[in-house]
Amino acid sequence: MTGYEPPTALPRRLFERADMLAALAAHDFGTVFRLARAEAQISYSKIAAECDIKPDRVGLLxxxxxxVTTFEKITRIADALxxxxxxxxxxxxxxEGPASPHRTFPAPAFGLDGDGEGVRRRNFLKTSAAAGLAVGLPELARPSLGSRIGSDYPERLRERTARLRRLDDVLGGGDTYRVYVGEYTATKALLRDATYTDPTGRALLSVLAEQAQQAGWAAFDSGRHRDAADLYEASHRAAVDARDTELAGNALAFLAxxxxxxxxxAGIQIATRSVNEAGPGAAPGVRALLYERLGWAHAVAGNDVExxxxxxTALNALTEVASDNRQPDWVAWVDHTELQIMTGRCWTELRRPLRAVPVLEAALAQYDDAHARDKSLYLSWLADSYLTAGEVEQAALVTNRALDLASGVASVRPRQRLASLLQRLNEHQVLPAVAEVLDKARA
Structure with missing residues (x-):
C-alpha cells in the first residue's frame, strides 16, 4: 500500500485547520468528508469508493x-484519506514514513527508549489518546449544524471532559494538546452553530472554560506558552460569562x-485575584487548590511568612472536602499527598532543605511511578533541596531517578528543571555518583 497514492488523499494544509483537528479527535467523519469536498474538491463518490462505504451513507454522515465506530472502518478511512x-x-x-508528505506532526521531543512497563503503557495511551480509546469514553453524538441541544447535553459533555482529563495522569502535553484543543474547538463551534436555552448556553460556556484550561495546561506543558496564555484568557472570559466563579478563579491561577x-x-497579584474571584463560598477542594498556588507564588518570590x-489555609480547606460533595472533577487530584508535595516544593524554593526533604520524601514514597512526568518534576525539587543541604551524592541519585522517569514523556518541564540541577552538579563531577548521572544526561 505504501506505493499507492489514493485520489482521496487529503492535502497537508487541511491538517492545520482547527475544525479538521477537532473532527478527527472526535471521530466525526461526517465533518471530515464535508471538509474534504468543500476544501479539496474530493467528491463523496470518490470517498465512498476508496473507503468501501455506500455512497448514500457517505452523504448521510x-x-x-x-x-463510524468500528476499528476496521476507521483504519480504512485513515488509509483512503x-x-x-x-x-x-x-x-x-x-x-507513513520520514519522507511522507502526510507525516505532518513530529514525534514528541523525548524519544521512547527502554522497555519498562511504564514506558509501554504511555506509548499505548499516546497512540489511543486522540480517540479517547484508553479511558473508556462513552459514545457522544455531536449535534449537527443548527440542531437544538437539550439541557442534559452539557453535563454529558462535562463527563467526557472529565474522562479525557485522565490522560494527563500519564501523558505529557505534547501527546494530549491536540486532543484537548479539538474538544475545546468542537464545543466552541457548538456554541456558535446550535440553538439552546439560556441556562443550557451558560452550562456549555462553563464546559468550554473547563476545556480551555485543560488545553492551556497541555500547551504550557509542551512549551507552547503563548497558546497557553491565550487559552487561559479565553477560559476566564467564558467562565465569567457562564457566572462560574470557581472556574474563573482557576483560570487566573493558571495565568499566575x-x-x-x-x-x-504580577504572579502574586494574579494568584490573589484568583482566590478572591472564586470567593469564600467555593468548594473546599477549589479553595485548597487556589490557596496552595498562592503559596507557591509567594515562595517563588521569597515570602516565607505569606x-x-x-x-x-489550603490545608484547612482540605479537611472540609470529605464532608462536602460539591467538588468539581478538575480538583479531584488535590489531596493531602499533593499538598505535601507542594509544601516541599515551596520550602525548596525558600532554601529551607531541613523542612523540604522530610515532607517530599514521605509524599513521594506514596507516589506511583505511573505518573512519570509529575514524579520526575517533584523529584527534581527533592534533589534541589539535597544539593542545597550539601548532600551531593544523594542529590545525584535522586536526579538519576528523575531522568529515568522523564524518558519518553512529551513534556518540556522535567528537562527544564533537571537542566539547572545538572549544571549545579557539574561542579562535583569528580564524585562517581555525579559522573554517572552527568554521563546519562549527555547520552
Missing amino acids: ARGQGS RIPGQLLGLAPRDW YQALNGDRQ TERALE
Missing part, C-alpha cells in the same frame, strides 16, 4: 446522521503560575 494515525488514536500507518516565570509580583499562611 456528511449531513450529521450516524457515526491519508490521515496520520496519531490524529485518530491509531499507530502510524504503513504508508505562568506569570511567575517572568514577573513574580507562603506558610497560604499553605495552612
Whole structure:
C-alpha cells in the first residue's frame, strides 16, 4: 500500500485547520468528508469508493446522521484519506514514513527508549489518546449544524471532559494538546452553530472554560506558552460569562503560575485575584487548590511568612472536602499527598532543605511511578533541596531517578528543571555518583 497514492488523499494544509483537528479527535467523519469536498474538491463518490462505504451513507454522515465506530472502518478511512494515525488514536500507518508528505506532526521531543512497563503503557495511551480509546469514553453524538441541544447535553459533555482529563495522569502535553484543543474547538463551534436555552448556553460556556484550561495546561506543558496564555484568557472570559466563579478563579491561577516565570509580583497579584474571584463560598477542594498556588507564588518570590499562611489555609480547606460533595472533577487530584508535595516544593524554593526533604520524601514514597512526568518534576525539587543541604551524592541519585522517569514523556518541564540541577552538579563531577548521572544526561 505504501506505493499507492489514493485520489482521496487529503492535502497537508487541511491538517492545520482547527475544525479538521477537532473532527478527527472526535471521530466525526461526517465533518471530515464535508471538509474534504468543500476544501479539496474530493467528491463523496470518490470517498465512498476508496473507503468501501455506500455512497448514500457517505452523504448521510456528511449531513450529521450516524457515526463510524468500528476499528476496521476507521483504519480504512485513515488509509483512503491519508490521515496520520496519531490524529485518530491509531499507530502510524504503513504508508507513513520520514519522507511522507502526510507525516505532518513530529514525534514528541523525548524519544521512547527502554522497555519498562511504564514506558509501554504511555506509548499505548499516546497512540489511543486522540480517540479517547484508553479511558473508556462513552459514545457522544455531536449535534449537527443548527440542531437544538437539550439541557442534559452539557453535563454529558462535562463527563467526557472529565474522562479525557485522565490522560494527563500519564501523558505529557505534547501527546494530549491536540486532543484537548479539538474538544475545546468542537464545543466552541457548538456554541456558535446550535440553538439552546439560556441556562443550557451558560452550562456549555462553563464546559468550554473547563476545556480551555485543560488545553492551556497541555500547551504550557509542551512549551507552547503563548497558546497557553491565550487559552487561559479565553477560559476566564467564558467562565465569567457562564457566572462560574470557581472556574474563573482557576483560570487566573493558571495565568499566575505562568506569570511567575517572568514577573513574580504580577504572579502574586494574579494568584490573589484568583482566590478572591472564586470567593469564600467555593468548594473546599477549589479553595485548597487556589490557596496552595498562592503559596507557591509567594515562595517563588521569597515570602516565607505569606507562603506558610497560604499553605495552612489550603490545608484547612482540605479537611472540609470529605464532608462536602460539591467538588468539581478538575480538583479531584488535590489531596493531602499533593499538598505535601507542594509544601516541599515551596520550602525548596525558600532554601529551607531541613523542612523540604522530610515532607517530599514521605509524599513521594506514596507516589506511583505511573505518573512519570509529575514524579520526575517533584523529584527534581527533592534533589534541589539535597544539593542545597550539601548532600551531593544523594542529590545525584535522586536526579538519576528523575531522568529515568522523564524518558519518553512529551513534556518540556522535567528537562527544564533537571537542566539547572545538572549544571549545579557539574561542579562535583569528580564524585562517581555525579559522573554517572552527568554521563546519562549527555547520552
